[in-house]
Every structure is written in C-alpha cells, then in structure tokens.
Amino acid sequence: MADSYLVDPDVGFINEVSRLGGADVKKCYQCATCSVACPISPDTKPFPRKEMIAASWGLKDRLIGSGDVWLCHNCGNCSTLCPRGAQPGDVLAAVRAAAVIDYATPKALARMVSDPKKLPILLAIPAAIFLVVGLLLKMVGVDWLNFNPTGDDLWQADYIHNYLVDIIMIPTFFGAVAVFALGLKRFLAAIHSDAVKEGKTDKEKIDPAGFFQALIRTVPTILKHEKFNECTENRDRSTAHMMVLFGFIGLFIVTNAFFAAEWVFHIEGPYRQINPVKWLGNLGGILLIIGGFLLLKARLAKKDQASSYWDWYLIGLVLALGITGMLTQMLRLGGMYDLSALVYFVHLLFIWGLFAYTPFSKLAHIVYRTTAMTYNEYSGRK
C-alpha cells in the first residue's frame, strides 16, 4: 500500500467491457450504494464499488486478476439501487466475460465465441471434423459413418457410430480441460497476488491440501445455491440455474455411465426406457429444457439488465442441447430414423461446442467462479 500505483488507463479495455454488456460503467460516480446493497459482498474491501472505478479507469490488470468479480452472482440488487443507472451487476458480468477471454488460449477463439458473426464458423468446425474424420475412416475401411443404414429399429448409432463420437469428443473434452488448466494456473496466481496485495488474505502461499479442503467446503454451497438465494432482485434465477446445473450433472453422469457400458461392458444401445440411467438422462434433458426456458424468460423479463450475446450464447446452447437431445430420442421412438439421425448430428455439434468452447464462453464460470469461491473460502476473508 505504501507504494504509489502508476496508473495508465487502458481505453481499449473500457471499450471491451462496454461491448460485453458494461456500457454504463462510466456513469458511476462512486457513491458506493452498490457495495452496501450487495447481499453477498464481504465486509472488508467490498465489491462492486472498487471494481466500478477500476473499470471506468480502464485498469484491466486489477479486474482480470481479481477474484472478487467472480464472487458476484449478478443478483442485480446493485443495478436496481444504483442512483445513476451505472448497472454494476452488468459491468461485473462484462468484466468476467473479459476475464474469460483474457485467460483463454488461444484468445482468437475466445473473441470468436463472443462475436455473433462468428457463430456459423464455430458450428461448421465440429461438422467438418465429424464428416472429415468419418469419411477418412471410411476410406480405410472403418465404417463408423453410415448415411443410409438399413433394417428395423434403427437408432442414431447406426448412422454415426458411438466410437466415432467418442474418439472425437474425448480428446476435445481433455483439450478443454487443458485450456482451463492453463487459464486456471494464471488465474489462481493472479487472484492470490491481488489478495495478498490488497490485504484480503493472511495466507502467503496456496497450500494444495488446504485449498482442496476449501473446495470440499465450497461445493455444497454451490450445489445448494446458497449465494444465489441471498439475492433479492434476481432470485427467480436460482431455481432455473439449479435445474440447468443439475441437468448438466445428471447428463454428465449418464454420459459416463453409457461410456462405461459401451467401452467396458460392451452393452450396445439403445437402452430400454425402464433403465434407471435412462430415467436420469431423460430427467436431465427435461431439467435442461425447462431450466433453459426459465432463464430465457427471466432475461427477457429483465428489461433493465443488459443482455449481451455473451449471455444469449449460453442460454441458446443449453436449450439447443436439451431440445436436440430430447428430439433425437422422440423421433427415434416415433420411427423417424433419418430425421432423428439428422437432429442427432446437430446435437453432436452442440455437444462438441459445449466441450470445446466452454473455456472461451460464459460457461467457463463453472470453473472460474468455483475456483474464486474456493479461494475465498481458503483465504479466510471476512
């Protein structure tokens, strides 16, 4: 604190935050109503007042390296009470988007994910991968892609073999994990150094065991949506968000279960509807669709809240995943196999997008927010 901080505002960052939904940031006049209004901000060094001035001064390093922006759950209490309409909630959301982009490697891909004009390219990439890999394998005699299978009771794997799906999806998934790992390393170092500098923690180093214990303590908080439930303004989202989160968790379990069935036990699908795993899958799909629609409705209803493409992307993805997944199953059960396979192909594109683009999209919050909350728990900040 004794040292002077040489300020060199980054106007480009201010413009970036504006583009990502924080266009009102400059309206702030530092009354700190937001920090008082915030139900989840800590008592020491509360947000979002200090983030507001840092953003309006273009102090990119401070915000990208701050864990606090991730503690925010975008309740919106601050935006509702802000006397100047500076929308601190939206600004922090935009700052988080900027942070995701900054921690992502390669950054160019992150910029594409945040740009609606690039969406067709992003969808064309998995389509090309599936077709190219499938056709290449076909040329060497591995027939995992069949445009015109015959027989009764067909299912999507008769068109696009599960092995083809898996050999593409699994590296994609681990690739995303690797991208996250790179980002997380920098992120954790940054938020720790920021916390030390700002006196938010008395821990000098991050002790892995302690950090893991903090994670164990944090996960139930996240699952129970405790922070969400402290919100008053945007509380409706809590249920919808919970549905989507649990939908994803359920589907992740189902995917792993069927992966094991396929690769370990060699049990071929389609599985019977009375199979409990199948129940879980259907439940997950329904939760995703209903939760997605509720989120969509909540966003559309909140006219005073900025909704950028960054936000619509994620809701769109959730709904697209849920709808294409359920539709694939329903068309198959209805005997419309070709159409079912086509929808399944689209579904696969979204799944690939889910894996590949998560570190570059709003969904990355699942990692960054969890990390930040864990760090906060670990640091013992009051």
Add this chain to the structure above:
Amino acid sequence: MDKKYGVYICEGCGIGESLDVKALCGVPEEEGVPVKSHPFLCGKAGVELLKKDVADGTNTLVLAACSRRVNFDIFRFDGCIVDRVNLREGVVWSHPRSDFPALTEEEKQDEDNFDRVQMMAEDYIKMGMVRVEKIKLPEPYVVENLSRKILVLGGGIAGMSAAIDAAKTGYDVTIVEKTAALGGYAAKVRKQTPVSAPYDALIPPVVAAKIAEVEALANITVKIETEVARIAGQPGEFTVTLKKPGEKIPFDVPFPLPDEMKVDDSGNELDAEKQHEAYLAYNKGKNDILKLDPDGELFGAVILAAGWRPDNLKGDGYAHLGYGALPDVITNHEFEEIAKAGKIIRPSDGKPAKSVVFVQSPGKDESDSDFAYAGAVTSMVALKQAKYVREDYDDGKAFIFYQHMRTTGLSELFYKGLQQDPGIFMTKGAVMGVAKNGNGMIVDAENTLLGEKLQVKADLVVLGAGMVPVTKDDPVINLAYRQGPGFRDVGLFNGYVDSNFICFPYETQRTGIYAAGAIRRSMSMAESMEDATGAALKAIQCLESVNRGVSVHPRSGDMTFPDFFFQRCTQCKRCTEECPFGALDDDEKGTPKPSPTRCRRCGTCMGACPERIIGFADYSIDSVGSMVKAVGVPSEDDYSEPPFRILGLVCENDAYPALDMAGLNRLSYSADVRLIPIRCLGSMNVIWIKDALSQGMDGVFLLGCKHGDDYQCHFVKGSELAEIRMKKIGEALASLALETERVAQFEVAIDDYDKVPQIINDFVESIEALGPNPFKGF
C-alpha cells in the same frame, strides 16, 4: 386631513367566543369614538359595512380582527388610515381559554380578579386607536428629473443579456464596456458549457449571437473603452460621469479618508475639522460628492455586470504543484488561451499534450479546499477542458483530481454527459505534488477513490484557479456617496457584490444598483444569462417604483420616506453613518442630505437619531411611543396582585410573522406581554424603552433577526445596531438602579415560530424573578 374615526371589532375566528366583545366596545366608546362589532368582518356583509362607513366619511379605521399580514387586500381603503389590531393571532389564538380561563360570573363580582386575555385585547385596541391618531397619510416623494434609462456596467455575457432583456421591454439602455470590444470572457473561450436542454455537451460560444442582438437593438447604446468616473444622485436621477479608462478627471469620485489617516502621528484621533482637511488633501483635484456634473448623463437605475478576472496564483501554497517552476503547469485560464489558439500543446516545447491532469484543490492532504474563488464553474470548466483533450487527440487522456466536483442543478447533466467519455478519468483525491519526470511530469495523489496512492504521467497539468470578482480590486461603481464609492460590506463576501443573498439575490446594499453575473458569485454563462434577466427586472422595478414615489425593496410600494426636522439637527452624523444603504450624505457642516429614492424605509436613521427629529408619515417616535404609553400598567392600587407588564418590540419581517404562525399553531405565550411591530430593530429608538420602564412596565424585549457575518436582517444592519444601542441603554438602566436584565434582545428567524413562545415565556419568568418595576405606580 380631518380624521373621522371608527373602530370595528370582528367576532369571527374565535374572537367572539373568547373575548367579551361588548366590554371591548367600551374602550372606544369611553373615548367617544364610534365602534361597531360584526360577526364576520372580512365577509361580504362586513366589508359592505366598512365601505358604507368610508363612503359616509369615516377615514381613520381601527380594525380589530386578524393579523395585518392576512386579508390586507380586503381591508385596504384608499385614502384612509387603517390600523389592524391583531386580536386573532395575537390574542385569542395564542392565548386559548384552555390555558387562560375566562372569569366566571362569580369571580367577576370581585373587582380584584382580572382576565389577562381580555386586558390584552383592550390594550391592543387602545394602542391601535392612539396610533391612528398620531400618524398621517403618506404623500409620495417625486424626483425632479426622472430618467427611465438603464446603465449597464460591463459588456460581457451578463451585461449584454441584461441590456437585451431591458431593451426588449422598451427601456433605453447604455452599456459601458471598459475594453475595446463587447463579449467579455465569453468571447475568449473555444467552447462553452451548455445554456439550454439537453445540457449534456459542450456548445460553441453563444456570445457572437448576443453581440449581434445588442447591435441590432436600436435602444441599446454601447460605449466601449469607457468606465464610470462617478455615479452621483439617487435612483431615478443618477448623474453619471463617464471617462476613458485610466483617465484622471475632476469628477473622479472622492474616496473616504482611510482609517490610518484619521489619526495624528501619536495615534490620537484628529478632530472633525482636521479630518476634513486631510480628506480634502487626500482627494485633491476631485469635486465633492455633492457637486453634480453638469455634463453628466442621467440614468434611472444601474445594472452592475462588470464580471470577474482569472485569479493569479501567487504564493508558496502552490509550490508543490510546480506552478511557476514547471512551464507545463498552467492555470485553467492559460489552458483556455491555448485551446482557443489551436490544439492543446505544451507551452514548454509546443508538442501535443495528450495526457492532461486537472487539479482542483491545492491543499494536499491537509485541506480539501479548492483554489480560492473556485466553485461550480471551476468544476464545469475542468470537465469542459478535459473534453478539449479528447477532441484534439483520439488517444488523449484527461484526468481530473478533485476534492469537490460541483455540478449544481441542471449542470449535473453536463457532468453525466462528459463522464461518459472513456478517456476522461475522475477521482476525488488529494494531489500531493507535481514533479518533473523525464520529458514530462508525474502527478502524485493520495486518498483517491481507487484506494491508494496514485501516480499519473502528465504532459500538462492544469490548475483550477478561481474567478475573482472585479469588485475585490476596485469599487467599479464609484458612487458619489458619503459612505464611500463602493459596497460597504464586500469584504464579508470576499469581494463579491451581495447584500442578502439568500432572500434578495440582486439587491446590493445600494438601492438602484443591481448586480448580475459573476460579480455576484461565480456563475456559468447559462447562469449569468438567467441572472441578467433578474437584474434587468429589478432595474425596471426600481424605475417603476421611483416614478410613483414608492419604495423599491424590500418594503415595495411603501410611499413613506424619512422626514427630517432639520432645525433641531445637531450634525452628529449618526444617521449618515448608520444608514445601511448610504442614503444620507452630509454637507460640509455635517447636516444630512437625504436622497429619498436611495432609502429602503427601514427607519434605522430614526432609531439612530438622538434628537428624535426623523420620522415617517405613518411611523414615528411619537406614534410608537404613544402606543407604548397606551398600554395599561396595573399597579397595587388596582389589584392586590397586579399582573406584570412587559413590552415587546418585534421586527415585522421575521419575528412578527413567526408570532403569527405561533398563534396559527395555537402555541401560547404569556398574556402579560404587549407586542408592537416595528419596521426593523434598526428603527428602535431607545426612548421607547425608557418610556416603557418609566411608566412602570417591568421589562422590555426586542425580537429581531440574526446578525453578525451571516446576518438575516432585511435591512442588513438593523438588529446589529439595535444590539449596540441596547448595550448603551444598559448603562443608563444601571444608573436608575434598574436591573439591566429587564431589557433583552433575542434573535428569531421566521421559521422559529415553535421556539418564540418559549423565548417570550422565559423572559417573562426572568422578569417575574426580578420582581415588579420599582417605578410602578409613580
């Protein structure tokens, strides 16, 4: 006029229920004065009754009803003397029967019992009757050579706006401008703060349009390179001598002798004659103030819009900011000159200044004061100039470090607008220093909103220097008044022209001179233009009052003026010196020469005069003194336990309305007080207090306005002068073996209605503790 009296007692609003009206009617009847009571005097039938009596010849009416502050239009009868006896607010409402029970029939049998409230009402009726007996109908004072022309001093945005407004209303206006061109500072800026909706961005200067408008109006005369040598005479007939700036002419106004020249070498005060000699020597070559320039031009009223000058930052207080030492540390005025000339460049090397730091407060972390004479305009100028940086350079950055960002009223929209620029950065903070850093500079700030010590690299540092009113350096108006050429109390206002800025913004302490624009307080151009309209209206009000022989302000429409019985004047000069408005000049002998249209009719001269030779047609030493004497002072001869009797002389501007409001709110106070409204405590003549005590009253209190540096007196000095006189009366009381505590003065603001009953009751209690006046009954 032959007075034909009539007393009318209203029974409405609770008066009839509370008081024995029949007994009240006995008061005038005893004097042989016709009296009528009416259940609802301000109603149609009541007013008809009054009108009929007036038609039948009654011309002197005492209306015992409500306060004179209400229904004044209904109870106005032209050509008649009317006194309003305040039975409603002053007696029955403020002394409810629940607190002051009436006598029962049984109690009435015993003559030793008395009804305090009834006594009060009877006294007030007596006082009203004696007052109308003593006063006269006023006759207007008319100036000999009425001029309806308005003189505007200053050709800047405020002066031109005032001239345009007055000229469009049909008045002839002359603008006197010291420099060679109209426009003032408004012509020296690149862009200016907004003057109309939506108020959110810079606009091109509006001054050119103003100049064109001035030039297009046939009834505006512009005199450039001209200033005022002297303004003599009085509103309605000011004789103005103009001259070239810097010229020395015989009609330059003489200045009063400075205090240090009023004493001899050993520090003893010179006698009057020697002082006069010194005064003449001091003003050698200048004509006396009473000598009118035969070639002078006549004006009816003056608008003073001479504006401001940029403050020169001098002294050690700015060394840490590098001002004077570093060539690229400049004032906002110097920055504006650069901006007007072209792109923002550094004075040191002419290179673009792309990072500019604006410093609003020089006090480091020790004081959060802004630069002297800074204000809302300085804040807005910093915002404006920050925008210049952004206009000139896409990659330009402007930083504003402030302790106060003052954007008042609609200028908040301007702040909001400029705040949106991504390259303008603002924070509250203490600027600790500016240091050289390679080719540029580095600015250190602490306690910023960013939470720590900051450093910013700067190509240019701009200091938010203030706007100094030109009246700080010079009287400007050069009035040929005995009290001096300028405004007496500008020192109280740091040189700004002002008299009572809360209530009467345009009034200076000199009637007929109305200030507008930045000479009054620092103002933006939008504010100056609006302010000019106000001053123009005041100048017009002055002309349209003087022409009818009535007072301009604050007793607007008052036709009375002080009348002097000069045969008995002892040339003591107290009236000349104490008049808050410089209305009295004195000749060589010291005899006061009144200028009635300068007068505001406060009566301070009347209160000051030890010979008691000054009075108004309807307000005089005798009229108030007789009211004091009309108060019944019961003694032990009348009752075994006679009530105390306490006189209150009440300022009618603040204290009297507060008392009315107390009555309106049914707040009660002692029924042993008798209140007399007076024009101003300044008009209080101590003879009234002496009269009251010598007739046996037990105490006297004055209720007046707050005085001191932040006075609230309508007449600036009244309550302050009253206090000085009260101190002197204390000595006289002591010599009569009367306790000085029997006389007191209290400060009351108009909104103190809830406190004033307590003030009165506490005083009454303190008098009761002292016991009755030993002179009672003599």
